[in-house]
Amino acid sequence: MGWQIDTAQIEDLARGAAVFGTGGGGDPYIGSLLARQALSGGPVPVLDLAEVPDDAHVLFVAMMGAPTVMVEKLPSLDEVVEPVRALGSHLGRPVTHIACAEVGGVNSTIPVAAAAALGLPLVDADGMGRAFPELQMVLPTLLGVTASPLALSDEKGNIAVLQTVDNTWTERIARVATVEMGCSTMIAGFSMTGAQARAGLVGGSLSRCITVGRAIAEARAAKTDPVEAAVRELAGRELFDGKVVDVQRATTTGFARGRARIESEGGTALTLQFQNEHLVAEADGRILATTPDLIMVVEGESGEPITTEALRYGQRVRVLAAPADERWHSAEALAMVGPGYFGYDMPAHRFDGTVSHGAGSSGAEPAHEASRERIEAR
Amino acid sequence: MGWQIDTAQIEDLARGAAVFGTGGGGDPYIGSLLARQALSGGPVPVLDLAEVPDDAHVLFVAMMGAPTVMVEKLPSLDEVVEPVRALGSHLGRPVTHIACAEVGGVNSTIPVAAAAALGLPLVDADGMGRAFPELQMVLPTLLGVTASPLALSDEKGNIAVLQTVDNTWTERIARVATVEMGCSTMIAGFSMTGAQARAGLVGGSLSRCITVGRAIAEARAAKTDPVEAAVRELAGRELFDGKVVDVQRATTTGFARGRARIESEGGTALTLQFQNEHLVAEADGRILATTPDLIMVVEGESGEPITTEALRYGQRVRVLAAPADERWHSAEALAMVGPGYFGYDMPAHRFDGTVSHGAGSSGAEPAHEASRERIEAR
Structure with a gap:
């Protein structure tokens, strides 16, 4: 059943996401700051994977780059929504739902910020059930979902829209562009229907992050x-x-x-x-x-x-x-x-x-x- | 006054373009092959710069990359027209005229091939009056014409559309993408109105190439x-x-x-x-x-x-x-x-x-x- 995510859950989400991030995904504190800022206007509705309608248009939103650089280059909310807008306009049809490409550090909280800023619902799911370093490494790739068209943007206002022959090529070109653009960019891609999202994503990821993050906090409070x-x-x-x-x-x-x-x-x-x-x-x-x-x-x-x-x-x-x-x-x-x-x-x-x-x-x-x-x- | 370019002029054009290329622009033989192939269906109309109407939509078409690599990676006609199509669709308005970004080697003959393959007229002009190594180095840059949106494509079918904050950033991102895509790509960009083209381009470049190329051939024949x-x-x-x-x-x-x-x-x-x-x-x-x-x-x-x-x-x-x-x-x-x-x-x-x-x-x-x-x- 659908639920809502608000600022009170962000700390547990970020902690849990950092656990699932298996060392990657960047400093969760950065994404938390951004998500809190975006949620200050109210909570974001979260749909269970099973609830996503067939005709939905689901996109992954993520930060791409080296976590060591992300720590020094804070993204803004404008930067987070820019690739979604660019892709929506490129595709000529509106995006209806935002999902996480991975659970891990900033890439669990950046999509919350994007959904809040865009006024769109989130899907309680992600493309991996963990974090991996390359863009093509999501389960939808195995089902033939294409990463491209994929939009990437930097804090200066540069945008690139890629249309590639496979998801590994999306990774290769987006990676060199990201390095040139300052080693971190915001990306949006993997345009999916609701049916593709239901078949390809790992359900319940955000809830699981919050559960793990909360269990750690509660054990600390209980001195266990x-x-x-x-x-x-x-x-x-x-x-x-x-x-x-x-x-x-x-x-x-x-x-x-x-x-x-x-x-x-x-x-x-x-x-x-x-x-x-x-x-x-x-x-x-x-x-x-x-x-x-x-x-x-x-x-x-x-x-x-x-x-x-x-x-x-x-x-x-x-x-x-x-x-x-x-x-x-x-x-x-x-x-x-x-x-x-x-x-x-x-x-x-x-x-x-x-x-x-x-x-x-x-x-x-x-x-x-x-x-x-x-x-x-x- | 307008004229036509046909296969008979390609040899002089290519030789003259290689002179104006000042050592760059790649082996003119490659572009000649492509232009001859594209012109086999008939000549391409060439407009003098002064004849380009105000409401024209002029694009540069060029090959980007290291000339040493171009020699080994022959482009196809499909590849030449792909970035123009991608950009036309991105901009949502049809391209009406093709121009050369530079005179020099392949970049004088590739636009002839593109114009022939697309059924569009060429403008007897270019962006430099010579060849330069970087994308932003055209006179229209000095008039505020933006290189982006710029499309680039490779022989594998990968396409990127860039929208950047200035022409130097178009160069930077297109350059790293080109290197990753195999060190040479076809590009289309610098979308201009007829008025911008008339103000920013160097007129008569193609004619001048043909004149110089022919003068060399005629002197040889006359033993001077x-x-x-x-x-x-x-x-x-x-x-x-x-x-x-x-x-x-x-x-x-x-x-x-x-x-x-x-x-x-x-x-x-x-x-x-x-x-x-x-x-x-x-x-x-x-x-x-x-x-x-x-x-x-x-x-x-x-x-x-x-x-x-x-x-x-x-x-x-x-x-x-x-x-x-x-x-x-x-x-x-x-x-x-x-x-x-x-x-x-x-x-x-x-x-x-x-x-x-x-x-x-x-x-x-x-x-x-x-x-x-x-x-x-x-």
């Missing part, structure tokens, strides 16, 4: 363990408890790439590899979890999620894992978001440490090769 | 000096006669940059510096000519123009200079295309070796600084 509360709501497990002893990070071609090493009091060590999001967790040579399952780092005591750009030497952290939407474990999906795509030479491991079924299929190999070439070419 | 014939038609002068002894060249960020050293039999040397086009000619520490005036290299005997990417060790060449359209010598224009913009620390020298009046004005300095920053940032 907020991390345990989060793990319970995520139906996940705790992988590791330790101290950050090393973080290597570089912002290249619009992504924040790196690795972090965490040591336990017992002397064991966990290594995290990330590209905006945490993608691989390994302990003493054993792979504990990989993309597409969710790998999350939270502050050890408070359960506050920590983004990859906020990871620092000396932090006491706990590393959690949770299952991805099951559709991410098909061979076709793993070819798009499995470890091989990101250049890690390993099959996908589920959050319980078992190897993902789809990973062994022939579908994963070409993507691995393509990714290698792609990385070397950059 | 084709280079002298070209110099006469260009109202220019011969700067140097010698042998190419060194060429350094690199294709970076979508441009072919480099320098060439030419030695005379008497032992004197001329150095040419180029960025797609020849920009500076220096002999024994003395500057003989710089952008915006035209610096051209032709084969010593035949007068055949040589593009910067075709310059080779051992070639016997003659270096010519000719005056640019006088509007390029204003302070505002020199800030956009003078030596300082390209990072050469010198005032603009006219083709007779005197310093350009506008260069000493305050307008040139900020561009010089901006260029420095721009070059260092890349």
Whole structure:
């Protein structure tokens, strides 16, 4: 059933979204500020995925770019609505609903701000059920929904509308344009009918963010363990408890790439590899979890999620894992978001440490090769 | 008075355009092939600039990218008309006339092909009266004509429509998109009324190309000096006669940059510096000519123009200079295309070796600084 989102829920939404963001999606504080500002005029209606009518015109609204840059370049409400307006005018038919491309940091709260500013309802859903670093990495891509026409805009007033041959080309062109436009842009795209949205999106994402964010807050208030509360709501497990002893990070071609090493009091060590999001967790040579399952780092005591750009030497952290939407474990999906795509030479491991079924299929190999070439070419 | 262009004129047009291309604009042979193919259905009407009606909708059509890449990636007629169609549909009003953004190599013949394929008349004019490496470097920019909306397309079928805050931003975003799209794209933009075209363009460019190209061919047939014939038609002068002894060249960020050293039999040397086009000619520490005036290299005997990417060790060449359209010598224009913009620390020298009046004005300095920053940032 439909509900409303107002300023009172933004804090829980932002915290939960930062958990689901698996280290990526940018500082949720920025998106929260923007959403609070946009909601000051009143709440935004939120529809369950099942309630979206067939003839709806649903768009993703998101911020594209390196989270490390977003922290320094605050977007305005004008900037958030600009690509939606540009796309609506390009398509010649009005947009009726806004949805999140991903849950994670700013990209859970920016769409709330966009919906409020445009006076449109939100859909309680997203394209991933988590966050991923590239634009084509949403479940609708697997159903043939095209990212383009896609509009992107910057804070200076530059706008580009892309019409590409596939969603990977939308990513490639939008990415270089975003880097040139100052390393972050606002985007709108993946024009969907209601039927396509219902078939392709992960339902209940915003509610789930709020539930997880609230569970952490309530556990803190009740002096119980907020991390345990989060793990319970995520139906996940705790992988590791330790101290950050090393973080290597570089912002290249619009992504924040790196690795972090965490040591336990017992002397064991966990290594995290990330590209905006945490993608691989390994302990003493054993792979504990990989993309597409969710790998999350939270502050050890408070359960506050920590983004990859906020990871620092000396932090006491706990590393959690949770299952991805099951559709991410098909061979076709793993070819798009499995470890091989990101250049890690390993099959996908589920959050319980078992190897993902789809990973062994022939579908994963070409993507691995393509990714290698792609990385070397950059 | 209006005339017609047919396949019989293409060879002279292409040769003359390669002269005016001052080393840039790509291999004219490619554009000729395309123009011949498009003109096989009949000639294209060409209007003098004065004949273009006020309510005309004139567009530039051009190829963007590194000439060294264009040689290997032949465009098709479909590709040439695609950005015009995309832009016409974006603007919601039909394009009535096609014009050249520059005279030079493919960019004099590609618009002929586009006009023929679209069934539209050509304007006997261009935006520069020569060739320059960046998109904003046309005289209409100085009159406030916006490059955007600008459409670009590649051979794969990807299209981008840009709407930017100024013409330099159109260049920046189109350039990175072009590099990502394979280092060459077809573009259409600079939507102009007939009145804007008449005020901003250089008239008679296509006729002048044909005249120069024909003068070279006729001198060859008459066993007289084709280079002298070209110099006469260009109202220019011969700067140097010698042998190419060194060429350094690199294709970076979508441009072919480099320098060439030419030695005379008497032992004197001329150095040419180029960025797609020849920009500076220096002999024994003395500057003989710089952008915006035209610096051209032709084969010593035949007068055949040589593009910067075709310059080779051992070639016997003659270096010519000719005056640019006088509007390029204003302070505002020199800030956009003078030596300082390209990072050469010198005032603009006219083709007779005197310093350009506008260069000493305050307008040139900020561009010089901006260029420095721009070059260092890349």
